[in-house]
Amino acid sequence: MANSIRIGVDFGGTKLEVIALASDGHELYRKRAATPAGDYDGQIAAVAALVAELERAVGATGTIGVGIPGAISPASGLIKNANSTWLIGRPLDRDLARALGRPVRLQNDANCLAVSEATDGAAAKAEVVFAAILGTGVGAGIVIHGQPLTGRNAIAGEWGHNQLPWMRDEERPGPACYCGLHGCIETILSGPGLARDHREATGRDITAKEIAVLAAQGDVDAEATLRRYEDRLARGLVHVVNILDPDVIVLGGGLSNLDRLYANVPAIWDRWIFSDRVDTQLRKAKHGDSSGVRGAAWLWPPEA
Numbered sequence: 001m002a003n004s005i006r007i008g009v010d011f012g013g014t015k016l017e018v019i020a021l022a023s024d025g026h027e028l029y030r031k032r033a034a035t036p037a038g039d040y041d042g043q044i045a046a047v048a049a050l051v052a053e054l055e056r057a058v059g060a061t062g063t064i065g066v067g068i069p070g071a072i073s074p075a076s077g078l079i080k081n082a083n084s085t086w087l088i089g090r091p092l093d094r095d096l097a098r099a100l101g102r103p104v105r106l107q108n109d110a111n112c113l114a115v116s117e118a119t120d121g122a123a124a125k126a127e128v129v130f131a132a133i134l135g136t137g138v139g140a141g142i143v144i145h146g147q148p149l150t151g152r153n154a155i156a157g158e159w160g161h162n163q164l165p166w167m168r169d170e171e172r173p174g175p176a177c178y179c180g181l182h183g184c185i186e187t188i189l190s191g192p193g194l195a196r197d198h199r200e201a202t203g204r205d206i207t208a209k210e211i212a213v214l215a216a217q218g219d220v221d222a223e224a225t226l227r228r229y230e231d232r233l234a235r236g237l238v239h240v241v242n243i244l245d246p247d248v249i250v251l252g253g254g255l256s257n258l259d260r261l262y263a264n265v266p267a268i269w270d271r272w273i274f275s276d277r278v279d280t281q282l283r284k285a286k287h288g289d290s291s292g293v294r295g296a297a298w299l300w301p302p303e304a
């Protein structure tokens with residue numbers, strides 16, 4: 001069998017997903033399975049079974065890339081920062097390599113989003129890409145010349161627990177975060193953060209999605225909430241632009257479906273960007289929910 005396909009594995013909180021990509025990015029196979037939650041050895045076995053089934057179905061063997069909601073500590077070689085807590089402290093990459101009989105590349109799921117979009121998505125061929133997930137939480141990854149930037153502490157791009165920049169007096173100190181700090185970007189720019197801001201302003205307890213629908217229907221309060229969100233997202237991204245100066249910023253996660261962000265945020269961000277003109281592009285992830293698993297597959301880049 002030819003070693004011609006790229007296999008991606010995504011460790012979600014409640015599911016495992018595998019995908020096979022041809023070298024042109026065409027999707028050959030995809031399967032989701034419930035994870036044996038909390039069962040580390042069971043998950044390793046489940047990945048090995050899913051990959052074996054995939055390779056039988058496609059008729060080829062492949063390289064293996066894995067996306068996880070966490071990172072490998074460069075100091076210990078063990079998983080850290082994972083909300084799937086049973087992965088913490090485990091040598092997941094080595095255990096998977098042994099079970100699969102080949103080397104495995106493993107990256108944080110936000111880094112996988114960045115790799116996916118920089119390879120054949122909304123930021124294809126861009127030199128420097130910052131990709132942020134705006135969903136239940138907020139994470140981000142950086143890709144430079146097609147390669148994910150891991151960083152000395154394996155936290156490159158993790159802006160979610162930076163404080164919201166240029167805080168206005170009425171925004172201080174910001175919501176308490178589980179990390180122990182106040183005013184973290186994640187507490188403000190996540191879906192639950194948007195919903196809380198609306199609740200505090202109006203007393204109405206509705207979801208981010210419902211707020212977006214109301215704003216589109218002309219609801220004044222919902223519109224004001226989204227305007228505050230856009231102002232805060234602009235400030236958060238400007239920190240990134242002033243430090244990294246990426247060619248393209250890609251947004252993924254549920255809130256990336258707010259199409260108004262791509263016009264409204266660049267319309268105001270130049271007031272904080274330290275440049276006489278701003279050519280940075282803000283784009284929606286092309287591959288949507290598939291970007292995590294596609295990016296995992298592209299941790300082994302397509303042949304040039």
Ligand SMILES: [Zn+2]
Nearest residue numbers: 161177179184
């Ligand atoms: Zn925090």
